[in-house]
Amino acid sequence: QQPVQSPQAVILREGEDAVINCSSSKALYSVHWYRQKHGEAPIFLMILLKGGEQKGHDKISASFNEKKQQSSLYLTASQLSYSGTYFCGTESAYTGNQFYFGTGTSLTVIP
Amino acid sequence: EAGVAQSPRYKIIEKRQSVAFWCNPISGHATLYWYQQILGQGPKLLIQFQNNGVVDDSQLPKDRFSAERLKGVDSTLKIQPAKLEDSAVYLCASSLTAGVGLSEQYFGPGTRLTVT
Numbered sequence A: 001q002q003p004v005q006s007p008q009a010v011i012l013r014e015g016e017d018a019v020i021n022c023s024s025s026k027a028l029y030s031v032h033w034y035r036q037k038h039g040e041a042p043i044f045l046m047i048l049l050k051g052g053e054q055k056g057h058d059k060i061s062a063s064f065n066e067k068k069q070q071s072s073l074y075l076t077a078s079q080l081s082y083s084g085t086y087f088c089g090t091e092s093a094y095t096g097n098q099f100y101f102g103t104g105t106s107l108t109v110i111p
Numbered sequence B: 001e002a003g004v005a006q007s008p009r010y011k012i013i014e015k016r017q018s019v020a021f022w023c024n025p026i027s028g029h030a031t032l033y034w035y036q037q038i039l040g041q042g043p044k045l046l047i048q049f050q051n052n053g054v055v056d057d058s059q060l061p062k063d064r065f066s067a068e069r070l071k072g073v074d075s076t077l078k079i080q081p082a083k084l085e086d087s088a089v090y091l092c093a094s095s096l097t098a099g100v101g102l103s104e105q106y107f108g109p110g111t112r113l114t115v116t
Helices: none
Strands: A004-006 A009-013 A018-023 A028-036 A043-049 A054-056 A061-065 A070-075 A084-092 A099-101 A105-110 B005-007 B010-013 B019-024 B031-037 B044-050 B053-056 B065-069 B075-079 B088-095 B111-115
Touching: A004 A084, A009 A018, A018 A084, A018 A105, A028 A061, A028 A070, A043 A061, A043 A070, A070 A084, A099 B044, B005 B088, B010 B019, B019 B031, B019 B088, B019 B111, B031 B075, B044 B065, B044 B075, B075 B088
Parallel strands: A009 A105, B010 B111
Antiparallel strands: A004 A018, A018 A070, A028 A043, A028 A084, A043 A054, A061 A070, A084 A099, A084 A105, B005 B019, B019 B075, B031 B044, B031 B088, B044 B053, B065 B075, B088 B111
8 A cells, every 4th residue: 555656766966856756556535745854754745635735835846646646746946955755645535544655765966 | 833742762672572652742633643664664654543543553563562542642652572673763743634634744753762
């Protein structure tokens, strides 16, 4: 039930863009995105709900394809502070709000 | 507002010993989660509470792990007896929503457990 993320790792230069993908085999009600820096707890970035509602930070965008059970996180004009591991989290549509984090994507932004 | 509190922050025990972790969620948050995060991996959900009830404990090794949430507020996670593979960071998180459609999760600082 764990969602699968791609790529596993990516290295960017400051100012470059990146896309992180998340795919689930289950029908989803929502997709969440979190970022975790080394030695710290995950920090909330965004929620995308079935039906199109979104909640999150202004500088981060994401999409949610309900039919394909897929979501993508778009990081534009990357900054050094964007470095960390990004996790999607999925809430299943039919089984009582069960929540699972994805496999993770390590993002490194270099000067 | 105060964040999610966890204690202890670090714990070192020998295998076959017992250990307990405590979590105090953000006031008013109905949903509480316990995660196990092994180094280099994503958080793995152990148990999810909604108020007093358990929503999901399918990945909790019930022969050795137990958790409770008293009065829908504080929660404790216990391991008895511990194994070497239990070495990990145990994260507690809470979120506001009590119905369908989870709100964002706020994480505590975690407890780093080392089993020797």
